[in-house]
Amino acid sequence: MEKRWALLEQGAKEISENLANELNIDACLAQVLVQRGITNFEDARYFFRPTLTQLHDPFLMKDMEQAIARITLALQNGERIMVYGDYDVDGTTAVALTYSFFSQFTSEIAYYIPDRHKEGYGISTAGIDFAAENGFTLIIALDCGIRSVDKIEYANSLGVDFIICDHHLPGETLPAAIAVLDPKRADCEYPFKELSGCGIGFKLAQAYCQANNLPDELYEQYLDLCMVSIAADIVPIVDENRVMAHFGLTKLNTNPCCGLKALMQISGKTENYSITDVVFLLAPRINAAGRMGDAKDAVKMLLSNEVILADEQSTFINGQNTERRSFDQNITAEALAIIEQSEVLINRKTTVVYQDDWNKGVIGIVASRLTETYYRPTIVLTESNGTYTGSARSVAGYDLYEALLSCSDLLMQFGGHKYAAGLTIKPENLTLFSDKFEQVVSSTISPNLLIPEIKIDCELNLAQIDAKFYRILLQMAPFGPQNMAPVFVSKGVTLVGPAQTVGAKHLKLSIKQQNSAIFECIAFGLSEFESILEPNQKFAVCYTIEENVWKEKRRLQLNIKGIKID
Template sequence: MAKRWVLKDAADGEIVQQLAEQLNISKVLSNMLAQRGIRDFEEAKYFFRPSPLHLHDPFLMQDMEKAITRIDAAIAANEKILIYGDYDVDGTTSVALVYSFFKKHHANIEYYIPDRYKEGYGISTAGIDYAATNGFSLIIALDCGIKSVDKIAYANTLGVDFIICDHHLPGDELPAAVAVLDPKRADCQYPYKELSGCGIGLKLAQAYAEVHDLPFEEVSNYFDLAAISIACDIVHISGENRVIAYLGLQKINENPCIGIKMLMEVAGRKGPYTISDVVFLLGPRINAAGRIHDAKHAVRLLIACHEDEAKEQGLLINELNQERKGHDQQITDEALSLIDNDAILIGKKSTVVFNEGWHKGVIGIVASRLTEKYYRPTVVLTRSNGHVAGSARSVLGYDLYEALCGCSDLLLQFGGHKYAAGLTMQPEQVPAFIARFEEVVSSTITDEQLIQQILIDAEIELTDIESKFFRILNQFAPFGPENMAPVLLSKNVYVSGNAGLVGGNHVKMSVMQPGSASFSCIAFNHAEYLPQLKPGVPFDICYVIEENVWREQRTIQLNIKGIRIS
């Protein structure tokens, strides 16, 4: 598939020069810092040296004082508290964090994860009924609830109070909860708006610790959980999130909780872990519990206090992940066949595929894979509890949530973000939805948005890649949205030695320029270029510089994102 190579505009020359001099770094590096909004030495120091001192005052968040007051009252009266969270990584890490933290201060506490298939996403009537029937008078809801106006009203009639800790965009009306913690509230002055759901839970713990003069370690012990939520929920890794992710990765690599340590063992990778490792090795295993069986297994693992318990849950989750992979591959193959054998569908600007027998737990993964292949807004649908449930994914720059708003009269329920969403509808509405979604997408998406883009930070010579350059570049991490790993462009490189295939569709080779060292490269899914990659034939590459670890040997490797024959 053709991709657009887009070179970022150079940053302000005066700022670039100033940063280069103050930090004693190359202009290439100072330009990339300036592109990330860093303007002076102090901001660079904040960027390169994240610290707990950079965490914001939790009481800047609207309703935080109300939340702590209500929790204090519940603990004083020995009320039963229920920690409620979604079944994905952000939800389960949120529940594990808040439950583990408050369990140390209040014995009368339990947790609840809604069943993906019976209750669906968010706060459910069944969950509220469970709380009321079992004597819980306070529910702390994490990673959900901001739009549950009717559900909270129902809970109030049963005498069940709610504290909502959410990070999604509120609707026109806030739920009538005791406290609603959400930086995206229009009246919330909290200085950072992009926390994960688990991040909001961390701020709640931080606020409680400050009021009760608890050691900071009681909060920092959970940075590993918060970092996993940030990585896997694909929130911005900027500002306070970057601080939490940085400190959380340190804890994962140095002293993870028992559950995460076991998760790393069953994943078969010791470390050091990066954000990417968390996303691809830890996240899918945590998610598999709720996708295939019951997300409570993930919580049990993450709150485990003993190795035997952690090992039991870790092995079970790993088995569920293997089962998830099987469903994932089967459904992806079936969906690809549906599309490739339908000339009308191939020609559309959106993809919507439906099969009643597909496993609901993996349709989000399949939607992501289809989006990668065909690069257009995608919805994968299946039957679930008498309705049709769907998972949707988008492409860079296109607001999927707004597109679904244009189909809202055909849907029973929908929610999510710009790039990912979930939806349900009546079975008879499927044909109308397929037509309407294509109509909305076709009228609002641009031709450029339908061509995958490689955003390039800078053009360099291979001779620029030396030890100091690589060491400083590594300090740009942790990488993620709003702070992606820098993509570099080098022109007129050529193969040194031979290029060959590995894994069926990936190119392994070494490249160099006149006067440069030879650099080992991996180009995933670029097999079609192999016949042209001959010694002496110049070509351009864009790539990310990374460290490759093989048999405990560490070398610099170029992870190639695009090849263009000169």
């Protein structure tokens, strides 16, 4: 698939040169820092040396005082508290964190995860009824609830109070809960708006400790869970998220909770985890519980304090993940066939596909796969309790949520983010919705956004890459949205020996530039260049820099993202 190369705005050269001198670093690295808003020594110190003192005061969040007051009252009176959360990674880590934290102060506490297939996303009537019937008078809802106006009204009528801890965009009306903790509230002046759902739970725990003069360690022990939610929910790794991700990774790599440690072992990697490792090794396994069975199994694993129980739960969840992969692959193949056999679908700027027997738990993954293949806003739907329910995914730069908002007259419900959302639709409205979604996206999306873009931070000579360069580059981690691993471009490089296809469609090659060392490279999905690249031919590459470890030998290699013939 064709990709656009876009060199990011380079900023004021004088500022980057001064920063390079102040920090004694390569000018290109200084330029990367300037692009990320780091323009002086103090900014750099804050960035390179994060501390937990950089976390914001939780009481800056609207309604935090009311939330802590209500929880304190419940604890004093011995009320039954239910911790309620979504069934994805963010929701299950949030439930595990909040349940475990408040279990230190009461035994009158339980957790509840809605059944994806029977209850659907968010606050459910069944969950509220369960709470009322079993004497729960307070529900702490995590990673959901911001749009559950009618459900909270129903809970109030039964004498069940709610504290909502959510990070999704609110609707026009907020639920009438005791407290609504959501930095995206229009009236919330909390300085950072992009916390994960688990991050909101972490701030609630921090606030309780702060209000009661309790040791910070009581909530800081959950930083590994918080980091997993940040990685899995693809929230920006800046500000507080970067601090929590940094210390959460440290905890994961040195002293993870029992459940995560068991999951690390069964994933085949037990040390030196990065955000990418969490995204690809841990998050899918945690998610598999809710996709293929009961998300409570993931919470059980995360709460395990005994090695045997943690191992049992992680083994079970790993088996569910294997099953999930099979469903994912089969449904993706079926969806691709539907698109390729439809002249209407193949030529659209959107994809909306439906089949009644697709597994509800994996359609979000399938939507992501289709987006990767055709690179356009995509919705995958399946039948659920007489309605069509689905997952939507977008392309970089296009606000999917706003597009769905423009089609809301044809939707029963929807919610989510700029790039990912869930929706429910009546069967009779499918064709009308599909056509309107295509019309809305076609009229609002720039043609450029339908071509994948490689954002390049800086042009670099290969001779600039050495051990010091890489060591400083590593200190910019953890990498993720709004702080991605820097991508460099080098021009006029040549092959050293022939390029070679490895695996199905990957390319292994060695390159050099005038006066540079030879760099080994891996280019995933670019095997077509094996027959194009010739000896002594000059070409350009864009790439990230990584370390390859083989039989305890470490060497720098380039991970090629794109190749262009000069």
